[in-house]
Amino acid sequence: MVNVLDIPGNIFNKRLAKYLFENYRDKIKPPYWANFVKTGPDRERNPDIPAEEYNNEPGWWYYRAASILRRLYIKGPIGVSRLRKYYGGLRKRGMEPGKFRRGYGKMVRSILQELESAGLVTKILDNKNKGRVITNEGKSILDKLANEIYKDLTKDNKNLVEYIGNL
Template sequence: MTTAYDVPADSLITVVSKDLEENDKINAPDWAQFVKTGVHKERRPENPNWWFVRAATLLRRIYVDGPVGISRLQTKYGGNKDRGTNPEKFQKGSGSIIRTALQQLEDAGYVEKTEKGRIVTPAGQSYLDNKASEISKDIPELSKY
């Protein structure tokens, strides 16, 4: 059986984000078109579907790392802030974006909150594994699994 570990992350994220968008499992908030993804960014994302890509990456990241909290995810999505003539300094990513996307994934039934952090539910694990098996059929090296 193919799992999310067996396929390339970018392929899995692309397929999952398209599925989340097409099946209305999550919805981008009204403010999503105006915000930056962190204080280290200068502009908002260029991809109009960035909300669904972020939700897909969060789902995969929790699948791989879980249980994981908001703070660790903020560190994952952070980056260096350009401070002019001063040296660059690492800044965490937006907690509000991560928190809102995780709440939507919880409502969809893919993620649940525990006292140690958020984990993927059996439904979420099955969803990612099914998408991974769809991808593995298109990749010749992985079709033997």
């Protein structure tokens, strides 16, 4: 059976963002400040597409939510600080060498809270493993979506079946 790890991340995130936009639009909504903020400290401008909706397609907020949901599926219990590290980048400083800066925690925290209210993510507060983890409902959605994408990709490219089988 195919899972999320077998599908390329850019294809999966695009499809998952559309799914979240169509089915969870009432639970996952960008806040008012999402249209004015940069997506990370290493960026120079805010995104060209709006956060909410762009030509009846999901905005950048849904793509970030899909990326965070995929990251939770792959890495297991993960907290805001590790997600900030993942979404950080090299901040340019003119002639001096760049320095790594962590991503914005408010953005990650807001998306995680929205995913929790949608029932796709839950908190774990054990002594050893703290953070957020994907729920069974979220896992089933991601696995079904991965199977659909795999079927679509194998229709187009027969060599992909052999490639994924050799992984």
